[in-house]
Amino acid sequence: MLEIFSKWKANLTSADLPDQAEEGKLPQHIAIIMDGNGRWAKQKGLPRIAGHREGMKVVTKIVRVASNMGIEVLTLYAFSTENWKRPKKEVDYLLGLPERYLKAELPKLIENNVQVRLIGTTDHLPDHTLRAVEKAVKDTESNTGMILNFALNYGSRYEMLEAVKSIGRLIEEGKLTADSLTEETIHAHLMTSQLNDPDLLIRTSGEIRLSNFMLWQLAYSEFWFTDVLWPDFKEQDFVEAIAVYQKRKRRYGGV
Structure with missing residues (x-):
């Protein structure tokens, strides 16, 4: 990872990115709540879908930078279980974005050895969205580079409820006992069971809340909030978040 990071920085000019993030102590798993598309559009007198369209361009940039830096997992909160409450026109557009993004970017993701994964429930997702994802x-399952993990139709409370149900069925079947349950048992039944928990959470737009995102997994993550709206989020902002992370001491309740 350090070698990849060094090569990445060596290929940049001072105008590309600030010289802030250092070698070593890179977060292995970064999760991002991509917020502010609607407000960005409103500020410019545009329809909300214009903000989502611009936000998709930012996804392309950040995925590329994260992969080149050697980040192991990038989880993007693409659509929450609460987003169904939005106007139908906006929901339909949001659920078309994965197809648009992957149609344009899948060849590059394959070329760059990125593996695509999905967490969330497929219930109610349109067929065209499911087919694209x-x-x-499938096309990237053998790739060994960065894992690009889309949280699509995802809600953390739903995830934990389903985990509890699954564990409860095992107890009913006599395959587990209540006294034998551990944190590892719960982790194994979450949608992220094959991933390490995020080291760093980034949320844009000035909101300071988790919005039902990875509530179990973020227990000891470092948080970085910015007022920058997602469509305005740049590679420099991503590097700044990592630089702040690198200065923090992670004690996990110790001293």
Whole structure:
């Protein structure tokens, strides 16, 4: 990872990115709540979908930078279980974005050895969205580079409820006992069971809350909040978040 990071920085000019993030102590897993698309559009007198369209361009940039830096996992909160409450026109557009993004970017993701994964429930997702994501997952399953993990139709409370149900069924079947349950048992039944918990959470737009995102997994993550709206989020902001992370001491309750 350090070698990849060094090569990445060596290929940049001072105008590209600030010289802030240092070698070593890179977060292995970064999760991002991409917030502010609607407000960005409103500020410019544009329809909300214009903000989502611009936000998709930012996804392309940040995925590329994260992969080149040697980040192991990048989880993006693409659509929450609460987003169904939005106007139908906006929901339909949001659920079309994965297909648009992957149609344009899948060849590059394959070329750059990125593996696409998905967490969330497929209930109610349109067929065209599912087909696009499932194709990307299948076409990249043998890739060994960065994992690009989309949280699509995802809600952390739903995830934990399903985990509890699954564990409860095992107890009913006599395959587990209540006294034998551990944190590892719960982790194994979460949608992220094959991933390490995020080291760093980034949320844009000035909101300071988790919005039902990875509530179990973020227990000891470092948080970085910015007022920058997602469509305005740049590679420099991503590097700044990592630089702040690198200065923090992670004690996990110790001293």
